Amino acid sequence: MPIEKRQKEQVKMITPQNILNDPFLNKGTAFTRAERKALGLTGLVPPVVQTLDQQVAQSYDQFQSKSTDLEKHLFLMEIFNTNRVLFYKLFSQHTVEFMPIVYDPTIAETIENYSELYIQSQGAAFLSIDEDDATIAETLRNAAGGRQIKLIVVTDAEGILGIGDWGTNGVDIAVGKLMVYTVAAGIDPSSVLPVVLDAGTNNQTLLDDPLYLGNRHPRVRGHRYDEFVDHFVESAEALFPELYLHWEDFGRSNAANILNRYQEKITTFNDDIQGTGIIVLAGILGALQISKQKITDQIYLSFGAGTAGAGIVQRIFAEMVAQGLAPDEARQHFYLVDKQGLLFADDPTLTPEQQLFARDRSEFSHATELTNLKAVAQAVHPTILVGTSTQPGTFTEEIVKEMAAHTARPIIFPLSNPTKLAEAKAADLIAWTDGRALVATGIPAADVVYRGITFQIGQANNALVYPGLGLGTLAATATRLNNAMISAAAHSLGGIVDASQPGAAVLPPVSKLAEFSQTVAEAVAQSAVAQQLNREPIEDVSAAVTNLKWVPAYQS
Ligand SMILES: NC(=O)c1ccc[n+]([C@@H]2O[C@H](COP(=O)([O-])OP(=O)(O)OC[C@H]3O[C@@H](n4cnc5c(N)ncnc54)[C@H](O)[C@@H]3O)[C@@H](O)[C@H]2O)c1
Numbered sequence: 234m235p236i237e238k239r240q241k242e243q244v245k246m247i248t249p250q251n252i253l254n255d256p257f258l259n260k261g262t263a264f265t266r267a268e269r270k271a272l273g274l275t276g277l278v279p280p281v282v283q284t285l286d287q288q289v290a291q292s293y294d295q296f297q298s299k300s301t302d303l304e305k306h307l308f309l310m311e312i313f314n315t316n317r318v319l320f321y322k323l324f325s326q327h328t329v330e331f332m333p334i335v336y337d338p339t340i341a342e343t344i345e346n347y348s349e350l351y352i353q354s355q356g357a358a359f360l361s362i363d364e365d366d367a368t369i370a371e372t373l374r375n376a377a378g379g380r381q382i383k384l385i386v387v388t389d390a391e392g393i394l395g396i397g398d399w400g401t402n403g404v405d406i407a408v409g410k411l412m413v414y415t416v417a418a419g420i421d422p423s424s425v426l427p428v429v430l431d432a433g434t435n436n437q438t439l440l441d442d443p444l445y446l447g448n449r450h451p452r453v454r455g456h457r458y459d460e461f462v463d464h465f466v467e468s469a470e471a472l473f474p475e476l477y478l479h480w481e482d483f484g485r486s487n488a489a490n491i492l493n494r495y496q497e498k499i500t501t502f503n504d505d506i507q508g509t510g511i512i513v514l515a516g517i518l519g520a521l522q523i524s525k526q527k528i529t530d531q532i533y534l535s536f537g538a539g540t541a542g543a544g545i546v547q548r549i550f551a552e553m554v555a556q557g558l559a560p561d562e563a564r565q566h567f568y569l570v571d572k573q574g575l576l577f578a579d580d581p582t583l584t585p586e587q588q589l590f591a592r593d594r595s596e597f598s599h600a601t602e603l604t605n606l607k608a609v610a611q612a613v614h615p616t617i618l619v620g621t622s623t624q625p626g627t628f629t630e631e632i633v634k635e636m637a638a639h640t641a642r643p644i645i646f647p648l649s650n651p652t653k654l655a656e657a658k659a660a661d662l663i664a665w666t667d668g669r670a671l672v673a674t675g676i677p678a679a680d681v682v683y684r685g686i687t688f689q690i691g692q693a694n695n696a697l698v699y700p701g702l703g704l705g706t707l708a709a710t711a712t713r714l715n716n717a718m719i720s721a722a723a724h725s726l727g728g729i730v731d732a733s734q735p736g737a738a739v740l741p742p743v744s745k746l747a748e749f750s751q752t753v754a755e756a757v758a759q760s761a762v763a764q765q766l767n768r769e770p771i772e773d774v775s776a777a778v779t780n781l782k783w784v785p786a787y788q789s
């Protein structure tokens with residue numbers, strides 16, 4: 234059916250109940266008397282007409298009465314499900330407090346308990362590998378419900394944060410990432426769609442759980458899986474021609490492959506590879522501003538060289554090359570450690586991303602002993618240590634002290650999420666290095682007071698960058714997201730740090746998220762336009778970014 238006809242049909246079907254049940258239309262007690270009269274809502278909400286601000290204040294009071302983070306999350310999702318304007322107004326006024334509730338780390342709990350907590354699908358599209366191709370298109374069309382979708386976050390949930398394979402439950406990460414897009418960068422919530430690709434699960438707990446709501450079979454791999462992904466992309470691109478497609482939390486064997494397959498063809502982005510690369514580069518640039526050192530003098534040790542670890546290395550490497558090193562020379566600055574220890578080129582199990590940075594055994598007299606982080610740290614004296622290993626507590630006092638013995642300002646980023654998986658705690662890193670470590674963590678960390686100095690801990694979470702990156706790409710109507718745009722994003726963030734302050738954070742604070750998302754977006758859009766990647770003519774990049782932003786306010 235043509236869109237106009239469908240819209241007319243939909244208008245005909247609007248009943249007072251439909252309005253109250255539609256989170257994009259519902260205003261609850263904020264409907265004016267005239268609106269209540271005109272829409273047949275008289276008497277369907279309590280008599281007092283409230284302002285949005287009054288609703289926000291009342292909801293915040295209720296939020297504060299909840300005792301656990303999970304209860305708080307569920308309460309906020311109730312508001313999200315019923316009234317998007319109220320949800321985003323409330324979220325935007327309490328961003329720092331709500332981020333860990335709405336998003337990581339609490340979202341890990343909602344994913345692990347998805348079936349038990351299930352109430353409704355939060356507007357997501359559930360695609361199953363067991364359905365035919367026509368059903369993929371039909372599902373996307375149904376979920377869009379006539380809306381023009383510009384942004385999809387899709388996951389197959391094989392590698393949710395560091396907690397592994399969560400099958401269909403992983404849909405919550407797509408919902409959560411999208412909420413951050415809106416609060417941080419003003420992406421219109423009616424233009425987004427969370428999608429889960431259910432290819433099965435290898436999580437035995439889910440397979441054994443009678444309440445599990447996804448496909449109850451092992452993960453399908455190989456050709457059938459690739460076809461499933463291809464059909465999803467083809468359908469989504471055909472239905473939504475201006476789409477920006479964001480991939481989240483795919484497993485190590487698929488994430489990079491999928492990105493490589495599409496990044497030259499459509500406007501697409503992998504958050505764990507590229508988003509994490511940008512935020513870590515920005516954090517390192519911030520740290521080097523404080524230590525007054527050059528990136529080309531750093532020795533980089535990646536602990537956990539999976540999707541995120543290798544993605545970050547790729548970005549830091551590109552930066553060293555951009556700063557003047559020859560590629561072969563730059564490669565010498567990196568050491569990758571995974572389960573087997575230091576990665577060597579003769580190891581047949583390496584991923585293609587790891588192979589690029591694998592070392593030669595002949596470089597070391599005791600190569601066979603380099604099977605753990607401690608031995609490698611002792612052998613190579615890293616100046617930067619980044620953890621994406623999912624192994625909690627692995628940055629031990631001994632290893633950190635060993636590292637700090639060879640460098641004045643060790644840069645240490647334990648990034649594994651959620652909180653329970655972090656390689657170290659910020660306070661320990663500061664104490665073990667006598668306040669010399671330049672630290673960023675994956676989840677929010679409280680200030681650390683050490684010997685009279687208050688150390689602020691930057692949050693190296695891709696949430697600080699992907700919203701601005703997406704906003705900039707969409708505002709520029711960019712046909713691709715390429716390396717130059719990604720590099721522009723990282724540089725725009727790195728410059729925001731106040732290096733003169735003792736204990737300054739290496740990254741800007743979450744309290745300024747909305748502000749620096751605009752900065753990131755402008756840098757990205759500028760780069761796209763300068764490269765002539767824009768679909769539409771753009772005169773004023775900053776205006777294009779500002780004009781695209783949605784603000785939570787009721788329309789009459
Ligand atoms: N802060 C952020 O923005 C951010 C972004 C992406 C990922 N992460 C976190 O990074 C972690 C990894 O995510 P991923 O997507 O790269 O997962 P992944 O599975 O692709 O990578 C994890 C890697 O760690 C390795 N590993 C496992 N045990 C190890 C051990 N004992 N010693 C050394 N290496 C070991 C695995 O072999 C794998 O290569 C997760 O906890 C995730 O939450 C954080």
Ligand SMILES: O=C(O)C[C@H](O)C(=O)O
Binds near residue numbers: 394395482505649695
């Ligand atoms: O989701 C997050 O908090 C960051 C990152 O994408 C991750 O997978 O850990």
Ligand SMILES: [Mn+2]
Binds near residue numbers: 394
């Ligand atoms: Mn992720």
